[in-house]
Amino acid sequence: MDKGSVENYVTYGEIVRQQSSWRNALNSFSSRRADILKLIEPFRKRTWVFSGCGTSFYLAQTASFLFKAITGIATNVTPASEILINSKNVFNNPTEYLLIVISRSGKTTEIVKAAELARNQLNIPTLAVSCNPNSDMVVKSNLKLTFPFSQEESVVMTGSFTTMLLSITYLASLISSNSEIETNLWKIAEFSATLMKEYEPLIQYIGNEKDLLYFIFLGQGSYFGIANEAALKMQEMSLSFSQAYHSLEYRHGPMSTAEANTLITLLLSHSVEDYEITLLKDLRKLGAKLLVFSSKSNSQIIELTDYYVKVPDIYHDYLNHFLYMPLLQLLGYYKSLAKNINPDKPKNLSAVVTLEL
Numbered sequence: 001m002d003k004g005s006v007e008n009y010v011t012y013g014e015i016v017r018q019q020s021s022w023r024n025a026l027n028s029f030s031s032r033r034a035d036i037l038k039l040i041e042p043f044r045k046r047t048w049v050f051s052g053c054g055t056s057f058y059l060a061q062t063a064s065f066l067f068k069a070i071t072g073i074a075t076n077v078t079p080a081s082e083i084l085i086n087s088k089n090v091f092n093n094p095t096e097y098l099l100i101v102i103s104r105s106g107k108t109t110e111i112v113k114a115a116e117l118a119r120n121q122l123n124i125p126t127l128a129v130s131c132n133p134n135s136d137m138v139v140k141s142n143l144k145l146t147f148p149f150s151q152e153e154s155v156v157m158t159g160s161f162t163t164m165l166l167s168i169t170y171l172a173s174l175i176s177s178n179s180e181i182e183t184n185l186w187k188i189a190e191f192s193a194t195l196m197k198e199y200e201p202l203i204q205y206i207g208n209e210k211d212l213l214y215f216i217f218l219g220q221g222s223y224f225g226i227a228n229e230a231a232l233k234m235q236e237m238s239l240s241f242s243q244a245y246h247s248l249e250y251r252h253g254p255m256s257t258a259e260a261n262t263l264i265t266l267l268l269s270h271s272v273e274d275y276e277i278t279l280l281k282d283l284r285k286l287g288a289k290l291l292v293f294s295s296k297s298n299s300q301i302i303e304l305t306d307y308y309v310k311v312p313d314i315y316h317d318y319l320n321h322f323l324y325m326p327l328l329q330l331l332g333y334y335k336s337l338a339k340n341i342n343p344d345k346p347k348n349l350s351a352v353v354t355l356e357l
């Protein structure tokens with residue numbers, strides 16, 4: 001497939017423009033820095049419960065883990081549907097909560113209803129994170145974290161995922177006065193754009209591998225949400241069978257289905273790398289193809305894997321997500337093109353999923 005037709009899809013444009021969305025968001029936040037901090041101040045002692053649906057739920061998983069790691073504030077994570085169906089279990093102790101409602105559109109039924117339930121019946125304030133500042137979910141929320149964003153036309157969420165994650169990470173850096181993370185957030189766009197150019201040919205090559213039919217994504221900690229989101233991108237765009245697990249969980253049963261047609265993508269973290277290298281050795285024996293994302297140059301990893309994406313070793317487990325995710329989105333994208341599927345029009349999906357209640 002020639003480059004011209006590759007770039008014809010809306011989804012592609014939205015994947016490659018995301019770094020400029022991050023810069024726009026940071027510019028906007030930095031001009032409101034003091035105001036944002038002032039608004040958040042009264043909620044520091046609460047448990048922050050991150051919630052969303054689909055991509056926004058996987059974002060909540062990553063954000064919940066990262067936010068706690070950066071700020072030390074207690075967090076929890078739940079799909080919005082659980083707040084509707086099992087609210088007593090989600091909010092199950094006398095702790096004071098803040099509910100963080102995440103939604104690109106601000107219109108998905110479950111998250112809109114969860115926010116209403118929290119505010120109106122449980123007396124729990126909400127912080128809305130969204131790409132649509134005019135949505136009811138945002139307008140009615142007690143607190144808002146919004147930013148300038150050219151709305152995505154594509155059904156699948158790409159730049160919206162990373163830009164909302166960046167917003168939450170920025171907020172965490174402000175709350176914890178972590179100037180290193182804040183400074184690095186400004187640099188990450190350039191690194192990510194460079195990395196995308198460097199590795200896009202490899203990702204396209206893997207996407208074109210006709211024999212690869214099944215896709216597994218593995219990650220620990222904050223990378224688990226990224227693994228889930230990578231699996232969802234692969235499903236939505238290329239209609240391929242894909243799953244995600246906590247990396248070491250994969251050995252406890254799921255690996256029995258691995259075969260030569262399987263691509264296992266391992267998102268390596270700093271903190272548990274020794275365990276993960278042992279895992280890699282086990283995965284090597286399965287006969288599947290391996291793709292590893294890592295921020296360390298490790299000859300052992302290189303020997304053990306088929307494909308290797310090496311990201312700069314400066315951001316560690318706080319910011320590597322912004323280097324991994326755009327390439328993982330491209331993997332789903334290129335697989336869809338290889339299967340002659342239109343990535344802009346996922347089967348059975350619409351840009352906003354609503355429930356008739």
Ligand code: F1P
Nearest residue numbers: 054055056103104105108155351
């Ligand atoms: C969430 C969501 C996405 C999905 C599709 C439809 O929307 O379900 O996860 O990929 O785009 O919408 P939102 O609540 O973030 O707008």
